[in-house]
Amino acid sequence: MLLMIFTLAFTLVKTSDNNAPEQKVQTEKIIPTKIDLSKFKNAEQNEKCLKCHGQTKYSYENAESKQTVTKRMYAELVLNRDVFYVSNHKGFKCTDCHSEDYETFPHAGNLRMETKANCIDCHGGDEKYAKFKFEQIESEFQASVHSEKHSKDFTCWMCHNAHTYKINARTNENLKQTITYDNLICLHCHGDVNNYQLLTDKEKPNLLQKHEWLPNQASHFTNVRCIECHAKNEDTLVVAHHIMSKKNAVRKCEACHSKNSILYASLYKQQVKENIQKEGIFKGLLMADATTIGPDKSNTLNIISILIFALTMLAIAIHAAFRIKKSS
Amino acid sequence: MTNAILCLTLIITGLSIQFATPGTVIKFKTAVSVHNIAGILLSLSYAAFFIGNLLTTNGAYYVIPVKGFLDRLLKQFRYYTVGLFKKEDAPFPVSEENKFNPLQQSTYVVLMYAMVPFVILSGWGLLYPEITVKSFVGYSGLDLTDLFHIIAGFTISIIMCVHIYFCTIGKSPWSNFKSMLNGYHESH
Numbered sequence: 001m002l003l004m005i006f007t008l009a010f011t012l013v014k015t016s017d018n019n020a021p022e023q024k025v026q027t028e029k030i031i032p033t034k035i036d037l038s039k040f041k042n043a044e045q046n047e048k049c050l051k052c053h054g055q056t057k058y059s060y061e062n063a064e065s066k067q068t069v070t071k072r073m074y075a076e077l078v079l080n081r082d083v084f085y086v087s088n089h090k091g092f093k094c095t096d097c098h099s100e101d102y103e104t105f106p107h108a109g110n111l112r113m114e115t116k117a118n119c120i121d122c123h124g125g126d127e128k129y130a131k132f133k134f135e136q137i138e139s140e141f142q143a144s145v146h147s148e149k150h151s152k153d154f155t156c157w158m159c160h161n162a163h164t165y166k167i168n169a170r171t172n173e174n175l176k177q178t179i180t181y182d183n184l185i186c187l188h189c190h191g192d193v194n195n196y197q198l199l200t201d202k203e204k205p206n207l208l209q210k211h212e213w214l215p216n217q218a219s220h221f222t223n224v225r226c227i228e229c230h231a232k233n234e235d236t237l238v239v240a241h242h243i244m245s246k247k248n249a250v251r252k253c254e255a256c257h258s259k260n261s262i263l264y265a266s267l268y269k270q271q272v273k274e275n276i277q278k279e280g281i282f283k284g285l286l287m288a289d290a291t292t293i294g295p296d297k298s299n300t301l302n303i304i305s306i307l308i309f310a311l312t313m314l315a316i317a318i319h320a321a322f323r324i325k326k327s328s
Numbered sequence: 329m330t331n332a333i334l335c336l337t338l339i340i341t342g343l344s345i346q347f348a349t350p351g352t353v354i355k356f357k358t359a360v361s362v363h364n365i366a367g368i369l370l371s372l373s374y375a376a377f378f379i380g381n382l383l384t385t386n387g388a389y390y391v392i393p394v395k396g397f398l399d400r401l402l403k404q405f406r407y408y409t410v411g412l413f414k415k416e417d418a419p420f421p422v423s424e425e426n427k428f429n430p431l432q433q434s435t436y437v438v439l440m441y442a443m444v445p446f447v448i449l450s451g452w453g454l455l456y457p458e459i460t461v462k463s464f465v466g467y468s469g470l471d472l473t474d475l476f477h478i479i480a481g482f483t484i485s486i487i488m489c490v491h492i493y494f495c496t497i498g499k500s501p502w503s504n505f506k507s508m509l510n511g512y513h514e515s516h
Binding site: 215216218219252253254257258301305308309312313316319320322323326 | 345356357360408412413415456457458478482485486489490493496497
């Protein structure tokens with residue numbers, strides 16, 4: 001009902017003040033949403049855009065022929081309300097980031113040239129966001145192959161969609177979900193030839209073949225993030241952005257499967273820290289999800305085992321000494 | 329003999345993996361491959377032992393008679409701690425019917441029917457992480473398997489150290505090692 005009112009209200013609004021013929025937009029079959037839009041103060045205004053961009057097709061009346069034309073909305077121009085209104089940017093209205101000229105339909109051609117804001121444009125230098133270290137993310141990104149090889153074509157938007165972005169690594173307690181979430185970002189291009197070739201004419205490498213050397217490939221792919229080996233991990237960032245060229249990627253097993261595992265930087269470090277806080281040192285450290293097979297991870301166990309070994313050796317030595325003494 | 333070499337290989341490579349730091353003596357990759365191969369070979373050897381014990385009379389040596397078990401165990405323990413030094417005769421001399429003394433027998437039963445199967449199964453679980461239970465009472469199944477594998481491996485290593493030392497208690501310190509090679513036991 002609410003949507004109908006919005007729709008009606010919008011169709012009555014004079015939508016253009018330029019020379020283009022004024023057109024009336026009708027919408028049909030709006031994608032149903034579970035979201036209570038009344039909770040969002042900008043929702044009413046956003047609906048003016050979403051009544052077309054919130055669905056897969058839109059109709060308008062051709063001003064000259066007076067006929068209703070129905071067209072498909074390009075997939076990348078569709079914005080799902082269910083996703084947007086749970087995302088981090090849910091409180092914004094469309095025109096906070098986009099030109100107000102979009103309120104006119106048909107949209108003026110030059111609006112296509114509108115530059116999209118990058119993360120740092122809004123989040124840079126803001127005390128409130130200091131803990132997210134956007135400046136470090138930006139400089140890491142600038143040093144990454146993504147930035148070096150693709151120059152200005154490659155923006156934050158290639159991996160993060162401002163309409164759907166939701167903080168994950170810091171807040172999600174399920175490590176597996178975080179791993180999947182982060183890896184899907186890489187796979188969006190590296191696992192999809194169409195997206196990959198938007199940026200390069202190079203043939204997309206087959207990831208399974210390229211990682212054939214990796215033992216237990218399936219386990220590694222589901223339990224480790226791509227960036228663990230492909231990015232320069234710093235302790236200070238949960239999600240590393242300095243993606244390295246493939247020749248610098250980690251290929252040594254012991255880089256992870258050792259006491260000084262690189263996995264203990266970033267995400268895993270945080271996970272272990274939180275686990276210890278929640279479960280206590282012994283359980284937290286020993287049973288953390290973020291451990292690797294093989295190397296010792298518990299000092300307590302090490303000390304106990306060395307003690308048992310030492311005591312056994314001592315007992316043997318005493319026994320042997322008595323035997324030597326008695327036989328001589 | 330083959331089993332002893334395999335066990336030693338597994339302990340050495342296992343320790344190398346456990347205390348891995350980049351640039352250790354044995355390369356991590358080599359240690360893992362050798363550990364895997366030795367583990368698979370030992371599994372086969374254990375399967376032969378297990379089936380063999382079911383099919384032949386050798387299995388009888390591993391059946392512990394319940395009656396008087398504790399007494400016999402204490403008697404053997406007393407021999408090792410006191411009697412041996414008084415030049416007493418071994419209370420349970422090796423014979424065809426009596427391959428193991430009671431202490432030896434119970435250790436072997438625990439070793440061969442609990443520790444070794446445990447370390448083998450958990451080892452296969454780590455070799456094929458996909459077959460390992462994902463989680464067990466809230467803990468990662470793989471980590472628990474890893475932990476148990478390490479504890480079982482460590483226990484076996486300790487038993488092996490004691491075992492090797494006890495082998496020197498024979499007619500001469502080397503006589504038991506000789507019997508391992510030729511199959512004949514020299515009595516005290």
